[in-house]
Amino acid sequence: MKIGDLARETGVSRRLLRYYEEQGLLRPRRLPNGYREYAETDVAGVRHIRAMLAAGLPTAVIARLLDCVHDDDSERMVPTGCPGMVTDLRHEQQRIAAEIDRLRTSQEALDSMITSALRDNADPRSEPASNRLRGENSLRS
Numbered sequence: 001m002k003i004g005d006l007a008r009e010t011g012v013s014r015r016l017l018r019y020y021e022e023q024g025l026l027r028p029r030r031l032p033n034g035y036r037e038y039a040e041t042d043v044a045g046v047r048h049i050r051a052m053l054a055a056g057l058p059t060a061v062i063a064r065l066l067d068c069v070h071d072d073d074s075e076r077m078v079p080t081g082c083p084g085m086v087t088d089l090r091h092e093q094q095r096i097a098a099e100i101d102r103l104r105t106s107q108e109a110l111d112s113m114i115t116s117a118l119r120d121n122a123d124p125r126s127e128p129a130s131n132r133l134r135g136e137n138s139l140r141s
Contacts, residue, residue, distance in 0.1 A: 003028075006038045010046040017046070023059040025049050025066060044071050051077050056096045061088055 007014045020026045021036070026045060028036035048069050052062045068082035079085060 001038045001040070001042075003036050003038065006042060006046065009043050010050075012046055012050070020046070020049060020059075024063045025059060044075070047075075048077050055092075057092055061092060064088060 003014050003017055006017060017026065021028060026042055028038045028042070031037050045066065048066060049062055052065065065085055065088060068085045069077050069079050072078045
């Protein structure tokens, strides 16, 4: 099948399919005219790539693990016991957990800044002088 057919079948853009090829995730056969020819198995391959990307795995890790998964009878991705797979997945799990912690810390800092800003804006003494003068002038009018 041609790249357009694979794009239609998987819902993934041609550009992204070319990127997957650049990353070594897909290996289409090249026809004499330079066109890419994909196998039917590439449909499942793209589905596996998308699932692993959704799990937060970078393409370099996906490239190592892609041959370690297959579909079960209901077309659900199932890992097979490749050497190093669990180690790679645990490493990525720890990396993502650390990123979540970093994001939580950022969120708490932003929450604190917003709370302070709201508290300060509620206090009329914290208004800039130009705003206070405008308010006083409108009372005199």
